[in-house]
Amino acid sequence: MPPRTEMEARRLSNADIPKILRETSSVLATLADNTAEIEKISDALVAAYKKGNKMVLFGNGGSAADAQHLATELLGGFTNHNRKSLPALALTTDTSALTAIGNDYVFDEVFSRQVQAMVNPGDVVIAISTSGNSRNVLKGAEMARQKNAVVVGFTGQNGGKLKDLCDLCLRVPSTDTPRIQEAHITVGHILCAIVEQAVAQPA
Numbered sequence: 001m002p003p004r005t006e007m008e009a010r011r012l013s014n015a016d017i018p019k020i021l022r023e024t025s026s027v028l029a030t031l032a033d034n035t036a037e038i039e040k041i042s043d044a045l046v047a048a049y050k051k052g053n054k055m056v057l058f059g060n061g062g063s064a065a066d067a068q069h070l071a072t073e074l075l076g077g078f079t080n081h082n083r084k085s086l087p088a089l090a091l092t093t094d095t096s097a098l099t100a101i102g103n104d105y106v107f108d109e110v111f112s113r114q115v116q117a118m119v120n121p122g123d124v125v126i127a128i129s130t131s132g133n134s135r136n137v138l139k140g141a142e143m144a145r146q147k148n149a150v151v152v153g154f155t156g157q158n159g160g161k162l163k164d165l166c167d168l169c170l171r172v173p174s175t176d177t178p179r180i181q182e183a184h185i186t187v188g189h190i191l192c193a194i195v196e197q198a199v200a201q202p203a
Contacts, residue, residue, distance in 0.1 A: 017060055018099040024182050030173045031183060041168050042194045044150050048124045049199040054087035056119055056149070058111045058140050062105040062181050063154075064092035066128055066188060083200035089118060091140070111140030121148035129153070130162020130180045143169030154187070159168040 003092035031038070038116045055074065057067035059126060071088040092098070101110045111127075119125060130135040132155040142165060144151045153162045153169035156177075163169045165167040 005035070007197070009053075024178070026185060027172060027174045027179045031187070037168060037170055038190065041152050041170065042191055043196050044152065044168060045124050045191060046103075046198045048122055048150065049086060049195060051122055051134050053120065053122040053124065054089060055124050055195075056089045056091065056115070056144075057126040057128065058091040058114075059137060059154075060134055062177075063128035063130065063137075064090075064186070066154075066181065066185050067092050067126070069185065070126075070188040070192060073189070074195065076193045078189075078196045080196055080200060081201050083196065084203055086195065086200060091115070107134045108139050111136050111142040111161055114150075115140050115143040115147060119144055119147045119149050123147075123149045124152060125149045125151045126154060127162060128184060129160065129162055130156045130177045130184075132156065132158060132162035138162060140167065155186045168181065 010102070031191070032183070048055070056069055059067050067090040071090040074086040074088040076085070077083060079082070091111050097111050101113045105113065118150070127137050127141040127144070132153065138161055141151050141162060145165060151153065151160070153164045153166035153171075155162050155169060155171055157171060157173050159169060159171045159173050163171065170184070170187055172180045174180050174183070187193060
């Protein structure tokens with residue numbers, strides 16, 4: 001999804017703060033009116049963890065940050081810091097792997113090569129792309145399907161090409177990148193809370 005132009009950015013002022021907050025609230029309220037897909041993703045994650053599988057996430061830019069953030073919540077502790085760690089892996093953190101794959105192959109393969117090596121059947125792979133059309137995310141999702149993982153998409157209103165590669169897809173009802181990203185991390189936090197409560201063992 002294209003970034004806001006510099007001209008559009010300059011038009012914003014402090015007077016727009018309430019409007020932006022209301023836009024975010026509206027997107028989340030719309031999601032709250034239909035939580036069926038979020039519930040299915042939650043159920044898939046809980047089932048995977050109960051079978052000894054893990055969560056794997058990837059995306060670009062802000063979505064890469066979300067991947068790392070959510071993996072850390074399960075590796076560490078979300079609200080429960082007196083539990084054993086839960087296996088979660090962000091494929092966005094190893095700069096040597098990212099730059100080697102990008103240099104030796106093409107940048108489109110930076111996630112698919114890692115998925116090929118790291119993902120096991122039954123793992124839940126969360127592919128994050130606000131547009132749903134990031135080529136490296138699409139290739140990562142394609143490889144996850146080949147590895148017999150449960151493929152979950154986090155994307156925007158249109159879903160892009162990613163929606164067709166997913167078993168489950170969270171399509172945030174917005175075309176505005178910041179609003180989509182805010183919803184992604186909110187839903188991610190909900191999923192972490194549910195998984196932690198359902199499957200975490202005492203430390």
